Each structure stands twice: as C-alpha cells, then as structure tokens.
Amino acid sequence: RKEVEQDPGPFNVPEGATVAFNCTYSNSASQSFFWYRQDCRKEPKLLMSVYSSGNEDGRFTAQLNRASQYISLLIRDSKLSDSATYLCVVNEQRGQGGKLIFGQGTELSVKP
C-alpha cells in the first residue's frame, strides 16, 4: 500500500465546475498535512495547509479526517488558471525539517 495515495486523474472539468480531490495516508502517526500545486514542468508550491477543523482559502476548501486517514481538497467555481497537478503531502516527522511524503498527484484540466 502506498504511503500517500490520491485519486487517479486526470480530471477534465468545465469552467465554473466544482471539483473534489481525495487522498488517503497510511501512517496514523502523521503530524501535519498539506496540498501543493504543481504546474506543468514546474516546481511544486504550497497551496494550503490542512487543519483538523477544516479550512478555507477563497474558492479552496481543505478537510482532514484523522480517524479515516483521509484528506480532501474542494475547488469551487473552477478557473482555467486552476489547471495543474495537485499533490497531497503528509508530514511524518516532528520538529525541524519534517519528513514530507508526497502523493503521486491528481491532474486537473479546466476547459472553457
């Protein structure tokens, strides 16, 4: 079983659609959770952290269910500029530096 597993993609959606990505992780002792965005042939960049209470940043909502070891990312009112690969990331280590485990990514393509 992969340590961090994401929905296989790609997701092809029209502009304005709502799309949800799911992610599961295997290490129940994982400390913290994140979504990163990676544009084609570019480096990943932090999109948002994921908190137990759920958190929202504009059109993006992230949720964490520790009991089910499940993380989600919801994008509302999709824009063309949202087209990218979304990486689910889990930190397995406390303290300085961390140990980030990356999922394989889910590709999103938003069409006009």
Place this chain on the structure above:
Amino acid sequence: DGGITQSPKYLFRKEGQNVTLSCEQNLNHDAMYWYRQDPGQGLRLIYYSQIVNDFQKGDIAEGYSVSREKKESFPLTVTSAQKNPTAFYLCASSNPGGFTGELFFGEGSRLTVL
C-alpha cells in the same frame, strides 16, 4: 530576491558518467532536501540535511551522494551506480525555527541519460 537556484536546468549524460547538480539558497534556511520526480509519480526523497556538515539518507539514496559544507549549498552527485537516473530533480529548503510544512523549491534540473 531570495530563492533557490538549481543548475543546470537540463543535462544530458552518457551512461557510466557521474554528474553533479548544483543547489544554492539565499533564504537562510537550515534544512535542505533533494527529491526525484518521475512521470506519474510523487516526489521521492533522496537526501536531506538539517544542518551544515550533516545529512541523512532519504528513501532512495542508493546511487546518489551529497555534501553540505556551507549552509547555502547542497549539491547532489548522481553516480554511475544509479541504475535509472533519468528524472526531474528538485532541490528544496525549509524555514528555520520549526517546520511549517512549506518547502521552497528550485525550478528543477532535468537529467537525461543517453
């Protein structure tokens, strides 16, 4: 502007040759990392360093070596022992004073073995 600089961006190598990828940061970060990304796969950790003159193996360290002689620099050598070195290599660093989950990445180096 602060950031992470990786070089070269593209590199071609013949089988049996060692190659060194450069990574320099001016963010004053203590921790630095090397990841490898293959098509359709997540980033996999090769080596990381939390302080000068110290580094740890990641999940796929075989065939790679690193050094951390200066805080700003964390070069990665891909040796001839690495059986499948063609990949996208990403260097990253993270803030001092406690890890927030944000890694700052360089633009990456694409290595192709001919």
